[in-house]
Amino acid sequence: MSAQQTETIQNNSLSIHRFSIDDYHNLGKVGILKEDDRVELIEGRITDMTPIGSKHAACVDRLTNLLVKKLGDNAIVRVQNPIDLTDNDSEPEPDIAILKRQSDYYAEHHPTASDVLLIIEVADSSMDYDRFIKVPLYAKAGIHEVWLVNLLDNTIETYRSLSSEGYGIITRLLHTEALSPVLFPDINIKVAEILGL
Secondary structure: OOHHHHHHHHHHHOOOOOOOHHHHHHHHHOOOOOOOOOEEEEOOEEEEOOOOOHHHHHHHHHHHHHHHHHHHHHOEEEEOOOOEEHHHOEEOOOOEEEEOOOOOOOOOOOOEHHHEEEEEEEEOOOHHHHHHHHHHHHHHHOOOOEEEEEOOOOEEEEEEEEEOOEEEEEEEEOOOOEEOOOOOOOOOEEHHHHHOO
């Protein structure tokens, strides 16, 4: 049985409570959720995040270092922090979000989809979740570009050319290739650099 069939059965036979972003934050304020709980809100559901292994952490650190150096003051590199996708009752915590510059670094509110220039997710054990749940969520929210770093087979998938049906151009890059963010075409990053090969 597919995940979609299972969800259809659940939705038809069970009453499921979905949380808004405000509900989610209130669970933290009253102590039900703790700041160090590894959860995120995805389409009204509080979802456990997979533990971060050393290979995953190293890749995020490499990417952060590369992007901060290459982008300089042109954007904010945000690491494993929330993005407010209110229209979808979602507050994911992507591994990396490249954001429009804002002088207060979004101190007053989390960035929204319109602030996001690029999302990067790093995946090993979370590959199916990132590819089939989070990437479509980002498309639905109107985020124009997503990279999925696949640590299982040392590739990077890029999702671009957003339309009402999702990403129109999906490219799989090997460790011998390089890529540039759509909005920063002068920045060239080797896939091997990201993967540490």
